[in-house]
Structures are given as structure tokens and as C-alpha cells.
Amino acid sequence: MMTNQELQNLIGSWFPNPEATEVTSETKENPEVTEQTEAQSKPSQPINKSLLEFTDEGSEFLNITVQPEHLYRLMGQLRSNEQTCFDYLFCLTGMDWEPELGVVYHLESTVNRHAIVVKVKTSDRENPNFDSVWDIWRTAEFHEREVFDFFGIKFNNHPNLKRLFLTENWEGFPLRKDYVDDVNMVIM
Amino acid sequence: MKEFIEIDKDFKTEPYQINMGPQHPATHGVLNLLLTIDGEIIKKVEPDLGYIHRSIEKMCERDSYQQIVHLTDRMDYLSANINNEAVCLTVEKALQLEIPDRVKVIRTIIGELTRISSHCLWWGVMGMDVGALTTYFYGFRDREMLNDIFEETCGARLTMNYNVPGGLMYDIHPNFVGRVKKFIDHFKTKIPEYDRLLSENVIFQKRTKGVGILSKEDAISFGVSGPVGRASGYSCDVRKYHPYSAFDRVDFNEVLRTEGDTFARYQVRIQELWESLYVVEQLIDNIPEGEYRVKTNAVIKLPKGEFYQKVETARGELGVYIISTGTKNPYRLKFRSPGFSNLSALNHMAVGSKIGDLVAIMATLDLVIPDIDR
DSSP states (O other), X not given: OXXXXXXXXXXXXXXXXXXXXXXXXXXXXXXXXXHHHTTTOOOSXXXXXXXXXEEOOSSSSEEEEEOGGGHHHHHHHHHHOTTTOOOEEEEEEEEXXXXXXXXXXXXXXXXXXXXXXXEEEEOXXXXXXEEOOTTTSTTHHXXXXXXXXXXXXXXXXXXXXXXXXXXXXXXXXXXXXXXXXXXXXXXX | OOOOOOOOXXXXXXXXXXXXXXXXXXXXXXXEEEEEEETTEEEEEEEEOXXXXXXXXHHHTXXXXXXHHHHHTTTSGGGHXXXXXXXXXXXXXXXXXXXXXXXXXXXXXHHHHHHHHHHHHHHHHHHHHTTOXXXXXXXXXXXXXXHHHHHHHHSOSSSOOOXXXXXXXXXXXXXXXXXXXXXXXXXXXXXXXXXIIIITOHXXXXXXXXXXXXXXXXXXXXXXXXXXXXXXXXXXXXXHHSOOTTTTSSOOOOOOOSSXXXXXXXXXXXXXXXXXXXXXHHHHTOOOOSOSBOOOOSSOOOOSEEEEEEEEOSSSEEEEEEEEOSSSSOSEEEEEOHXXXXXXXXXXXXXXXXXXXXXXXXXXXXXXXXXXXX
């Protein structure tokens, strides 16, 4: 079992900063979060912040936000690396952060029993798409369909991406925050 | 004088699709399976969901945390109390509330009794699915005793709503301990009866052994949990790995099988009845004195952040993922339901077997449809 700090150091080393001389300074949009995390989230070696970012959400897990184009590479490495060996995707959540859309992956290792959270975000609300991870964890096939159904997030290379719960001709994506529900009469 | 009809050599068979459900007895609810079959051999199973989807996750976004608890027992109604507990534990974790020992013990006892009740129902229905109607009445007879106990203490028989953030709705009924002990004594004589009636039945064994095999690697990859995962040798008991409530102070075994077939899943659940009884037995005489509830604010506001809590329901791992922005409603609440992930493995398990086997596989997956269609 690796601690969150060890995981952070290891994963950070997969995304090295090409300009190693650059001093890592926390430049986050939210000043509140920065204050809490500054002490813990300094990686031992500089990582490329434009690809990967560690955040603290007040949960027991280590949170990583990764750029969409590097999602598949990171996920594959998390699964196959012997030290991390995250073989169990136990939760896949679609998110609407307003204005960003995204997906949260909860991973656990059944060998080492440590857990991690990976987040991916995009500000493209018209045509959001990420790489599918269904060939890394088979359960993602179903979960990604659910996310597509309720958030309209498309997953590249998904074998069967269509509505799961709703009918094919349903308009809009109900779990988005800007969804207008004019069918429901019991709105509080 | 027999005349045989010569089969035309040019006669061809081809795969075709049929619907199983949405109103099929084996689906235990409103689930439609689109089967692609060649003769009687299953080529593909495609579940069509959403017949009873109520969008509980969206409803949670407008409700207060006390209200959310009441929605959760409409998901997996057979482990209603454990679902309630999951939300309460998440809220308490976020508020960093110290919960009295009395509450922890009572929650564990009722949770384990819920598991027994759920497995009783499953056992009855399992027998019925493979053609043994008698088991249904035996299972429901014992479950009735538990429902009466729940009714007396919680006020409801199925959707109990007994947990609130901070503790319990009210204290246990004075008769509770006595009746639970009586049930333990009664049920200990009944599990061997279950074995004699169904487990040792040759026809039943022939219908379940070697059917719907799921390997350990696949079980993990498909995110399968609960008895289904443990029958494949995948050690995944949340009560062991992430103990909550009073599970850190009780002794019980995690039931594991390695065969991964339908009969192994059956055996795991039967064995879990013994383990749950054992847990209740350890706690029932040692319910600590104290408060049954910690005072919380009338309007609960969680701090900003993300909170995740998992519990072991009768079906597997239930996760509650709350994203809070500091208001009285969650910004987003996700239920990681065990049934949904278990269902994702169905196609993999059923391909190559016959339609009759699919019924047996479905029965040991123990799907509760409202849990899948949250």
C-alpha cells in the first residue's frame, strides 16, 4: 500500500517537466484551495503542470486532474504499473461543474489496496469528448454509456455508445445543470 | 410405420433476436434483455434499462440531506437499511460527527438482519426461478419473522428509514433484543433445512454447476462486488477492507469460493447467512448504553469538498459520492450501485450458454432493478 504522497511522487514522475529548472509554484484559480494544499501537494520533482495537476478536495483520496489528451495514457499506466496496479474502477461519475463538463474516475488496487481519484474536464459543452477506458476496465463500458446518456459526454473508441436509460429520441441531457425540465410537474 | 421427414440439406439457421422481459418472472422487476440467439445458444445479451428510472441523483440535488436518506431505500429496497446507513455515514464523515457506540452497534445489527432478510428472499426466488416453487414459501416464512421485528422497532417492514444523519430515528423497542435472539435460535435450525431442500438437490446442482463462470480477473475488471465477486475468489468485502459502524469489533469470515459458477454464488450467499447470524449473535447482548442520536442542526450544511463512503449491501459495494459546495443541498450526488456493475458482467457470463441457464445466472446475480435504474 502506498500513501497518497508516495503515489503523487510516482505519478508525477511519469509526467516530467521538460524545463526542469522552472520552479513549481502553485498557480490555481481558487485561492482557498491553494492555501490548504500548498503544504502537501509539492511534488518532489517538478511535474509538467500543463498536463497534470494534483488537487485536494478534502477527501481521503489523492485527486489528479489530467488533460483530456493524456487521459488514456495515464489510465493505462495506472493500470499496468506494478507499483500502482489500479485494477478496480469502482466508480465512474459524470460531472457538470458549470461551465466545465467532466468525468471522475475512482480507482482502487485490489493488490495494494490504495485508491486514487482521476478527473478530466473540458469546457466544450457542445461536443465534449474523452477517450474511452472500456478496454482497460470492462465495467467502464456500461458506466460511460450512463454518463453519455445523462451528460452528453462522448467517449472515443467506445464499442456501443448509445442511450442506456433514456429513449433514443430524448432531447437534452437531464443531469446537466442547465437542463430545463418541462415535463416534471413536481418541481420544488 | 414411422416416416421420417428428411431434413432439407439447404436448410439454414441464422441468429435472431428475442426480447426477454420487460415483464419476465426471471428478471425480478422491469428489465428488458435483448437476446441474440442461435437456436438456443445465447450469442449476446444486451440489457435495455430505464423502465423505472426515477433519476434519484437529480432529485438529491434539490433535497436536503435528511430528505435524501428517504430516497435511498427506494433503490435497493431489499437492503433498505444499509442504503440509509451509507448516506448517513457520508454526511457524518463530512461533518466529522462522533457517533455513539450504541448507534454503531444497532446499525450493524439491523444491517446484518437486513442482509439475512434479503438473502432469504433471494433463496426463495432462486429456487422458484429454476423450478422449485417450495423454496419460495420457506424463504418468506423466515423473512416474515424479521419483517415483524423491523416493524416493531423501525415502524416499517421494508423501507425502514430508521437511520438519520447523526444516529437513529428513535431507540430500539424493548422487545427487540428478545425477539432477535428468538429469531437466531429459530433460524439456526432452518439453514440446514435450506441445504437439505435445495443445495443438496441433484437437479438443482446439475442446473447450476459449471454455469455462467466468471473468472477472478474478469470479476475485477467488470467491477463486480458482493457475493458475486466472492464466488469468483475475489476478496472484496467492504466490511473487512473498509470497516464502518461496528464491523471493526466483530469477528466474522469473508466467504470465498474459487469456482466462479452459479452454484458457487449460491453457496456464498447461504454461507453468508451463517456469518451474518454470527455477527448479530456477538453484538445482541452487548448493545452499549447511551444516546441513540447526536444532535445535528435542523438544516445540515456540509463543508465544501468531496466525500466518498462505501458500504457492503446484500448485493455488493454501494458507494455514495457527495460533492458539496457548502450549501444545504449536494452539488452532485452519485450512487455507485452494486447491481449496475454486476449487470455489466451479464453478457460476458451468459454468452455460449442456453436460455434456461441465463435464468439461473440472473437468479444468482441477485439483481434488484430499482438499484440499477436509480
